[in-house]
Structure formats: C-alpha cells, structure tokens
Amino acid sequence: MGPDSSQDAQTVSQMGEFGLIDRVISGREQSPGTLIGPGDDAAVLAAPDGRVVATTDVLVENVHFRFDWSTPHQVGRKAVAVNLSDIAAMGAVPTGLLVGLGCSPDLPTHVVDELSAGMWEEAQQVGIGLVGGDMVSAATLTISVTALGDLQGRAPVTRAGARPGDVVAVAGRLGWAAAGLAVLGRGFRSPVAVVGAQRVPEPPYAAGPLAAAAGATSMVDTSDGLLADLGHVADASKVAIDIRAELLEVPQRLTEVASALGADARHWVLTGGEDQALAATFPPDRPLPEGWRQIGEVAEGSGVTLDGAVYEGTTGWEHWR
Incomplete structure (x- = not known):
C-alpha cells in the first residue's frame, strides 16, 4: 500500500489508538516463548532460565534520528537493534519486545506502518516479536523499546568482572556509523555502505551468548563509543584497560571517507x-x-589508554552535552 492510498493519507488521530495497534500487530507471528501476546492487559512470556534480562532505549526525533536522513522503516529497525544489542551484551538471547510510541495526532498512519514493519523485520532476525506496548499523543515523535532476554542457564556477563591479565576483544563493526553521520552531516548521501551503517546498525547478536559461553569476564555494548564504554568497564571492574593501536582495525573505506572529509578515521573507530x-x-x-x-589488555590501575597514553579529545557520546 503506497503513500497515495486513502488509508495511508489517514492520520493517527483518524485511525485511533486501537486501530493503530491492530495495524502494528495484525498478521504477525510470535515466537514460541510468547504464551500470551498483544491484545490483553499484559503479555506473558516463558522464562525457562527463571531470570529475565530487561533493557530500554528511547529514541527521539531530531535527536536520535531524522526522517530527512532515514526512512521510517530504517528508524524502526534501529530502534529495535539498539535494544537487542544490550541483551546480547549481557550474554543473553532475546525473547520479546515492548514498544511505546508517542506521536502527534497528525502523523500519517503510513509512517507508523513503516516504523512497525522495520521493528518486526529486525526482531525476526533473532526469532522474536513485538508482544505489547502503548501509543500516546506527544509533540515530538518518540519511540521507546524495551527488550527482554533469557540467559539460558549462564551467569550474566556484567561490566564488573574484568581482571588484570585479561584480553580485551571486540565483535562487530566500529566507526562505520560515525563515518555515516559525518557524511550525512555534510549533506551527502554516499558512500552507501557508510551512510547505511548510520541508518541501520548491524549488531553481532550471536557474539554475546558465544562470549558468555567462552567465559567472558565482562562485556559491554559500545553504543556510546569504544573508549567511553570500555571506560565503564574499567570503572566497574576497578582495572585499567589499554588499547593497542596496532591491533585496532581501521577499514580502508573509512580511511578514504575520512580523507575526503578532512577527518580522522581512527577517531571514528575509537569514539563513534x-x-x-x-x-x-x-x-x-x-x-x-x-x-x-x-584489541588490548586489562591491567592493574584505572582508566582507558591508547598505547599507554590518555586519549586526547572526546571519547564518545554523552547526553545533554
């Protein structure tokens, strides 16, 4: 159904809360662990482990996403991905999602359709669905996603377990989304791979449980930047972490983009x-x-360094800064 159809010309106020909810969940398949899905006062999920991992992220229009840079479908995928990566960072597997949507009454319903389609697409990459949520009127489009997960009998991997002598390692891409943000901020829409990384991340969902099974002593999602988030690990574990530049991969594509923009690709990798x-x-x-x-080692002491030296400059994202 395209945006010129009569239904897509409708606004959320014309459709109503329950009509919108039906559009989001109608015809969608839930995971086997969903005992009671959307439509009741609350969902009921199986918790075989006896413990539930829970995390929430809030995305606000023009702070975390812009529709002149991303489609609603891409924003929906990103809203889910940033939560599922937190579940993976605990060494858990996702089991379900709760979604809260605040939007203006005149938001076209096709935007909600595309947002929800993106959410479902990302959720089904790990075999889960949207099990419930809420929709309210708000001046600024706001998306709140709560992800739930299961530890499958393993101990949770927190930020507080790193020990001197441990190896520091990463899984997934670093610096690509920051490069994409820089490109978009200059008014460009290519290279496609770099811009696409900013629009829709590709978290290594399976790497979290694999790390837990392999005996990882600590783990963190690097959503605020590698140095900033390793700083959280160092603080929580009361250790020092040193990143070795020779082990840090700086992809050639990022180097090329940085050269064109007069930027530093390694800075994107370290702080993006x-x-x-x-x-x-x-x-x-x-x-x-x-x-x-x-990419490095853990030692006695405190803080995060690069080749033994304190990194000069911003180390990552901070809200309200």
Whole structure:
C-alpha cells in the first residue's frame, strides 16, 4: 500500500489508538516463548532460565534520528537493534519486545506502518516479536523499546568482572556509523555502505551468548563509543584497560571517507557509537570465540589508554552535552 492510498493519507488521530495497534500487530507471528501476546492487559512470556534480562532505549526525533536522513522503516529497525544489542551484551538471547510510541495526532498512519514493519523485520532476525506496548499523543515523535532476554542457564556477563591479565576483544563493526553521520552531516548521501551503517546498525547478536559461553569476564555494548564504554568497564571492574593501536582495525573505506572529509578515521573507530558492536574481556589462556578479535589488555590501575597514553579529545557520546 503506497503513500497515495486513502488509508495511508489517514492520520493517527483518524485511525485511533486501537486501530493503530491492530495495524502494528495484525498478521504477525510470535515466537514460541510468547504464551500470551498483544491484545490483553499484559503479555506473558516463558522464562525457562527463571531470570529475565530487561533493557530500554528511547529514541527521539531530531535527536536520535531524522526522517530527512532515514526512512521510517530504517528508524524502526534501529530502534529495535539498539535494544537487542544490550541483551546480547549481557550474554543473553532475546525473547520479546515492548514498544511505546508517542506521536502527534497528525502523523500519517503510513509512517507508523513503516516504523512497525522495520521493528518486526529486525526482531525476526533473532526469532522474536513485538508482544505489547502503548501509543500516546506527544509533540515530538518518540519511540521507546524495551527488550527482554533469557540467559539460558549462564551467569550474566556484567561490566564488573574484568581482571588484570585479561584480553580485551571486540565483535562487530566500529566507526562505520560515525563515518555515516559525518557524511550525512555534510549533506551527502554516499558512500552507501557508510551512510547505511548510520541508518541501520548491524549488531553481532550471536557474539554475546558465544562470549558468555567462552567465559567472558565482562562485556559491554559500545553504543556510546569504544573508549567511553570500555571506560565503564574499567570503572566497574576497578582495572585499567589499554588499547593497542596496532591491533585496532581501521577499514580502508573509512580511511578514504575520512580523507575526503578532512577527518580522522581512527577517531571514528575509537569514539563513534551507534554501530552497536560488543566489547568484552576474556581470560588470557583460552582462544577467543568466533567473531571476536583482540584489541588490548586489562591491567592493574584505572582508566582507558591508547598505547599507554590518555586519549586526547572526546571519547564518545554523552547526553545533554
């Protein structure tokens, strides 16, 4: 159904809350672990492990996304991805999503359709669905997603377990979304791969549970930037973390884009968030699991350094700064 159809010309106020909810959930398949899905006062999910991992992210229009840079479908995928990566960072597998949507009464219903289609597409990459949520009137389009997960009998991998002597490793892309943001900010729409990384991240969902099974001592989602989020690990674990520049991959494509923009590709890799990569620490006496690559070591002390020196400049994203 295209945006010129009579239904797509409708606004959310004309459709009404329950009509919108029906459009979001109608015809969608839930995971086997969803015992009661949308349509009741609350959903009921199976929790085989006996523990539930829960996380929430809020995305606000013109702060976390812009429709002149991304389609509603891409924004829907991103809203889900940033939450599912947090579940993976605990070493868990996702089980379900709750979505809250605040929007103006005159928002076209086709925008909600495209947002929800993107959410469902990303959710079904890990075999889950939207099990419930809420829709309210708001001056600014706001998307709140809560993701739930299961530890499958493993201990949660927190930020507080890194030990001196551990290996620091990452899984997933670093710097691509930051490069895409820089490109979009200059008014360009290519290279497509770089811009696409900003519009829709590709978190390594399977790498989190693999790291947990391999004995990871700590883990974090690098949504605020590698240095900033490893700083959280160092603080929580009361250790020092040193990143070795020779182990840090700076893709040639990012180097080319940085050269064209007069920027520093390594800065994007070290400080750019939104790729939703994972960083973890592992005991030094065992091989890294598939998809993980070493970038540094843990030592006695505090803080994060690059080749033993404090990094000069901004280390990552901070709200309200």
